[in-house]
Every structure is written in structure tokens, then in C-alpha cells.
Amino acid sequence: xxxxxxxxxxxxxxxxxxxxxxxxxxxxxxxxxxxxxxxxxxxxxxxxxxxxxxxxxxxxxxxxxxxxxxxxxxxxxxxxxxxxxxxxxxxxxxxxxxxxxxxxxxxxxxxxxxxxxxxxxxxxxxxxxxxxxxxxxxxxxxxxxxxxxxxxxxxxxxxxxxxxxxxxxxxxxxxxxxxxxxxxxxxxxxxxxxxxxxxxx
Numbered sequence: 001x002x003x004x005x006x007x008x009x010x011x012x013x014x015x016x017x018x019x020x021x022x023x024x025x026x027x028x029x030x031x032x033x034x035x036x037x038x039x040x041x042x043x044x045x046x047x048x049x050x051x052x053x054x055x056x057x058x059x060x061x062x063x064x065x066x067x068x069x070x071x072x073x074x075x076x077x078x079x080x081x082x083x084x085x086x087x088x089x090x091x092x093x094x095x096x097x098x099x100x101x102x103x104x105x106x107x108x109x110x111x112x113x114x115x116x117x118x119x120x121x122x123x124x125x126x127x128x129x130x131x132x133x134x135x136x137x138x139x140x141x142x143x144x145x146x147x148x149x150x151x152x153x154x155x156x157x158x159x160x161x162x163x164x165x166x167x168x169x170x171x172x173x174x175x176x177x178x179x180x181x182x183x184x185x186x187x188x189x190x191x192x193x194x195x196x197x198x199x200x201x
Contacts, residue, residue, distance in 0.1 A: 098143055105139055108132045140185075148184040150177050150195040159184055161194040168200030176200055 112128045119125055140146075148159050154176055155162055163181060168174040177197040184195025 101139060101142070105132065105136050108135060144188040145192070146186045148186050148191075148195055150180045150184060150197050153177055155197070155199055159186075159191055159195060160197045162199050163196050165199045165201045173200040 109132055112125070112132055115128055116125055137147075150160055152173070153160075160177065166178065168176075168178060176199070178200040179198040180195055181198060182193075182196040184191065185193045
């Protein structure tokens with residue numbers, strides 16, 4: 001009976017010792033964790049300061065980029081308006097230049113009309129009209145307007161508009177343009193009026 005009590009006491013003591021050992025280990029572990037946290041505090045504070053500094057830098061960079069964008073946007077808008085105005089002025093001045101060069105032709109036509117009203121010499125009148133016509137053709141050439149060739153050529157739908165077909169006067173003119181009803185014109189190699197033509201068949 002005494003031995004049983006002693007064994008029982010020893011078991012209880014072992015349990016207590018084990019419990020105390022566990023508590024000491026936990027306490028030491030907790031103490032170590034607390035110490036690690038304390039040691040890590042300056043590093044965390046330093047990292048927090050770094051992050052705050054980065055936020056300030058990024059905010060400043062964003063503000064600068066936004067300001068730059070607004071300035072570029074305003075500059076582009078001004079450039080667009082200026083370019084549009086220059087284009088309109090250029091078109092206006094270009095047409096003005098053409099009309100100024102066209103005025104002498106109008107003067108010649110008016111003089112010819114006066115001459116026709118008073119002159120009885122048909123040959124002189126014809127010569128005057130031919131001079132005006134040649135002057136007008138020179139004026140159009142100087143401004144890039146050229147009469148397109150058509151008669152005797154094969155129909156080209158990029159330049160010619162066939163309005164009818166007639167029997168070809170010769171074998172060579174079959175499938176070709178035999179007559180030009182209305183002349184076609186090019187402006188700097190661009191068709192501004194199609195030639196209306198008759199095709200031989």
C-alpha cells in the first residue's frame with residue numbers, strides 16, 4: 001500500500017515536472033518571439049518610412065505626368081487649330097492667285113466682244129478669238145489643267161465615258177473612240193472631268 005502511494009506520488013511529481021518544463025519552454029519561446037518582435041520594430045519602422053517616401057515620390061511623379069499630359073493636350077489643340085487656319089488661308093490665297101491670273105483673259109474677252117460689235121472684218125475677229133482661246137489654254141496649263149487625249153484611242157473607263165456607239169468609219173477605228181462629244185480634263189494627273197465619247201463598232 002505504501003509502495004502504491006509512493007508510485008502515485010512519483011507519477012504526480014513527474015507530471016508536474018513535465019508541466020513545469022513545458023511552461024518554461026513556452027515562456028522561453030514567448031520571450032524569444034517578443035524579443036524578435038522588439039528587434040524587428042526598427043526595421044519595420046524603417047520600411048514604413050521607405051514606403052511613405054515611395055508614395056510621396058509616386059504621387060509627385062503622377063502629378064508631373066498629369067501636368068505634362070495637360071500641357072501636351074493643350075499644345076496639340078493649338079497646333080490643330082493653327083494648322084486648320086493655315087490650310088484655309090492657303091486655299092483662299094491659292095484661289096485668289098488663280099483668279100488674279102484669270103482676270104487678263106476676261107479683259108481680252110470683253111475687248112473681243114466690243115470689237116465684234118463694231119468690226120465688220122470677220123478675219124480680224126477670228127484671229128482675236130483664237131488669240132484669246134490660246135491664252136486661256138496656256139493659263140489652264142500653267143495651273144495644272146490638261147486636256148486628255150481621246151480620239152483614236154481604245155476606251156479607258158478611268159478617263160472616258162462612252163455615251164453611244166456608231167458604225168466605225170474605218171476598220172482601224174473598230175472598238176476605238178471615233179468622236180469626242182465633250183472634252184475631258186486632268187488636274188495634276190487627276191481626272192476632273194471625264195471625256196464623253198462615241199465608240200466605233
